[in-house]
Amino acid sequence: GENVEQHPSTLSVQEGDSAVIKCTYSDSASNYFPWYKQELGKRPQLIIDIRSNVGEKKDQRIAVTLNKTAKHFSLHITETQPEDSAVYFCAASTGYQKVTFGTGTKLQVIP
Amino acid sequence: NAGVMQNPRHLVRRRGQEARLRCSPMKGHSHVYWYRQLPEEGLKFMVYLQKENIIDESGMPKERFSAEFPKEGPSILRIQQVVRGDSAAYFCASSPAGMDIQYFGAGTRLSVL
Numbered sequence: 001g002e003n004v005e006q007h008p009s010t011l012s013v014q015e016g017d018s019a020v021i022k023c024t025y026s027d028s029a030s031n032y033f034p035w036y037k038q039e040l041g042k043r044p045q046l047i048i049d050i051r052s053n054v055g056e057k058k059d060q061r062i063a064v065t066l067n068k069t070a071k072h073f074s075l076h077i078t079e080t081q082p083e084d085s086a087v088y089f090c091a092a093s094t095g096y097q098k099v100t101f102g103t104g105t106k107l108q109v110i111p
Numbered sequence: 112n113a114g115v116m117q118n119p120r121h122l123v124r125r126r127g128q129e130a131r132l133r134c135s136p137m138k139g140h141s142h143v144y145w146y147r148q149l150p151e152e153g154l155k156f157m158v159y160l161q162k163e164n165i166i167d168e169s170g171m172p173k174e175r176f177s178a179e180f181p182k183e184g185p186s187i188l189r190i191q192q193v194v195r196g197d198s199a200a201y202f203c204a205s206s207p208a209g210m211d212i213q214y215f216g217a218g219t220r221l222s223v224l
Binding site for chain 1: 144146152153154155156159166167169170202211212213214215216217218
């Protein structure tokens, strides 16, 4: 089955700096890669996703890149703000089936 | 359009009792997924269901756990004879047919005393 690894497990950045979270996946058939943000005690919320026919996708301060050959994808958050502090999960799916999640990155943005 | 609804939000059970967790998917969604999250850990897939069918239950323990998604009504995750190790947050997600984007409910936090 699919295995998703995520690094780092914790990340502290100064407000205004950029944050990068990296994930690798094992199943070359995976073609859908969502990213979720989970605040303490809350539900995971989809913040951005990318499909295997696209190399990069951007939504305001958030961008995701995908390297199919190397089987890794990354989340980039620019101009971080305190409200970006949360746990971020990457995930991979072969479509219409279960999604395999990474172990999460706890991001702390220091004011 | 109401989101994915889970109830109860908090559930306390004593060891040996049964726990029933309910999930109503978003309107128009026919696929339901259940995940378990232990404190400070990630989301672990348990089971994927469509109406009246279990599609993938590879993440569900073979004993004491069962899930259903009947033709009418919510999806139910049932845990029999609960043990302390079952204490966790259980999240349900749903997606429409033909799409892989999953939307999560607020979760049920199960505490086993």
